[in-house]
Amino acid sequence: VTERVEALVIGGGPAGLMAAEALIGAGIPVLLAERMPTVGRKLLMAGKSGLNLTKAEPADAFRAAFAGHGDSLAAPLAAFGPEEVQAWAKGLGQDLFTGSTGRVFPVAMKASPLLRAWLARLTDGGLDGGLDGGPDGGLVIRTRWRWTGFEDESWGGVDNGEGHRIHKFETPDGPRRLGARVTVLAFGGASWSRLGSDGAWAAHLPGTAPFAPSNCGVTLEWSDRMADHMGAPVKAIALQAGDAVSRGEIVIARTGLEGGGLYPLIPALRQGAALRLDLFPDLTAEALSARLARRRRGESLVNRLRRSLGLEGTRRALAMEFGRPLPDDPGPLLKALPVPLTGLAPLDAAISTAGGLRFDRLDADLMLRDRPGVFAAGEMLDWDAPTGGYLLTASLATGRHAGRAAARRLSGG
Numbered sequence: 001v002t003e004r005v006e007a008l009v010i011g012g013g014p015a016g017l018m019a020a021e022a023l024i025g026a027g028i029p030v031l032l033a034e035r036m037p038t039v040g041r042k043l044l045m046a047g048k049s050g051l052n053l054t055k056a057e058p059a060d061a062f063r064a065a066f067a068g069h070g071d072s073l074a075a076p077l078a079a080f081g082p083e084e085v086q087a088w089a090k091g092l093g094q095d096l097f098t099g100s101t102g103r104v105f106p107v108a109m110k111a112s113p114l115l116r117a118w119l120a121r122l123t124d125g126g127l128d129g130g131l132d133g134g135p136d137g138g139l140v141i142r143t144r145w146r147w148t149g150f151e152d153e154s155w156g157g158v159d160n161g162e163g164h165r166i167h168k169f170e171t172p173d174g175p176r177r178l179g180a181r182v183t184v185l186a187f188g189g190a191s192w193s194r195l196g197s198d199g200a201w202a203a204h205l206p207g208t209a210p211f212a213p214s215n216c217g218v219t220l221e222w223s224d225r226m227a228d229h230m231g232a233p234v235k236a237i238a239l240q241a242g243d244a245v246s247r248g249e250i251v252i253a254r255t256g257l258e259g260g261g262l263y264p265l266i267p268a269l270r271q272g273a274a275l276r277l278d279l280f281p282d283l284t285a286e287a288l289s290a291r292l293a294r295r296r297r298g299e300s301l302v303n304r305l306r307r308s309l310g311l312e313g314t315r316r317a318l319a320m321e322f323g324r325p326l327p328d329d330p331g332p333l334l335k336a337l338p339v340p341l342t343g344l345a346p347l348d349a350a351i352s353t354a355g356g357l358r359f360d361r362l363d364a365d366l367m368l369r370d371r372p373g374v375f376a377a378g379e380m381l382d383w384d385a386p387t388g389g390y391l392l393t394a395s396l397a398t399g400r401h402a403g404r405a406a407a408r409r410l411s412g413g
């Protein structure tokens, strides 16, 4: 016997929980299935770095961060953009602050108070609709339920005649089937798989663009001379790849380079652009050359770099590593040191994933064109953005968009 529900959400990350909130807000009880023992694990991990919820900036600039996919996200973000995210978080009792770059964080600098308050509201029916919690209303969560595909694996297959799509799950009690009149899929991307999102769903959803690491480090092979600098942060530099320039911090890692300064460059690097390092972003090459020209008799180049430019420590090590042998006038080179990358960090180590379910498989409601009644939201969709609060905002916005559309479908609207 196949169990039936009206509304099913699969995946208990920000997108899935927000889809559930939208459905519950429309008076529809929701069953949420999550493969891990608890929901929101990646959200909690994002909290370890302070939980950058969104970015306070004009709508156009915000949308432009979604490299080429801003149009597909326009409607969800117009309805639930940076301002709405902030109001929502405040509604969950979170005091917020905005950093100098516009990034918005909870004062608590972590996700657990927000997630706790959110789950309490969803399961106790503390929403405006005043629904009762428990099986009769609000949200019911089933953990350790792993979705393993549609009952009818052939794409575009018909449902069972009563308007219920049948989903297959692996559960602690063995395989189970579950029918739902509307479903929101919110499986997440394909990085940090130990937190739950492993991308395995893609095998069951044709039209998924290949996953690629985003907001990640880069790999390269260091010489032994860099051994003393492992773990060292490098500040006050600029990085450049293609047309993209970044002035954030990087960190020397055994496997290559890490740090937020690289993230804005990843799309260009993925396209094969060369990475260059500018050790003196506030000085021109001419100014550097002029300073270096004032040499003392017999002075070594290394001393000259230290005396005239203050180049020491890890920054100097990088100049030698990437510039050796330095020319007599290394001014221009110090502004464009070629970094010999071997690749991007592995997918599983990336903060987010590019690729995913393509928008041309979805209608304006984020419903799968070939499976009416099944919607998709969050990082599993084929958009990409730098860190800065864009990822969470778009996950929440698409979750809400899909959840509201699913509710409309159920009510025949």
Ligand SMILES: Cc1cc2nc3c(=O)[nH]c(=O)nc-3n(C[C@H](O)[C@H](O)[C@H](O)COP(=O)(O)OP(=O)(O)OC[C@H]3O[C@@H](n4cnc5c(N)ncnc54)[C@H](O)[C@@H]3O)c2cc1C
Pocket: 010, 011, 012, 013, 014, 015, 016, 033, 034, 035, 036, 039, 040, 041, 042, 043, 045, 046, 047, 049, 050, 051, 052, 053, 054, 145, 146, 147, 148, 186, 187, 188, 189, 192, 195, 196, 197, 198, 199, 201, 350, 351, 352, 377, 378, 379, 380, 387, 388, 389, 390, 391, 392, 393, 395
């Ligand atoms: C270290 C780190 C720091 C981050 N910091 C930030 C930040 O500060 N700001 C920001 O905006 N973003 C940040 N992000 C990114 C952000 O956390 C994600 O983009 C966001 O969580 C995506 O939401 P989602 O709901 O789409 O997917 P997820 O949060 O990944 O949730 C998907 C859920 O689906 C479940 N699931 C997957 N497959 C199945 C299945 N087959 N059956 C049942 N359940 C399944 C998973 O277990 C998971 O719980 C960070 C990410 C990482 C890794």
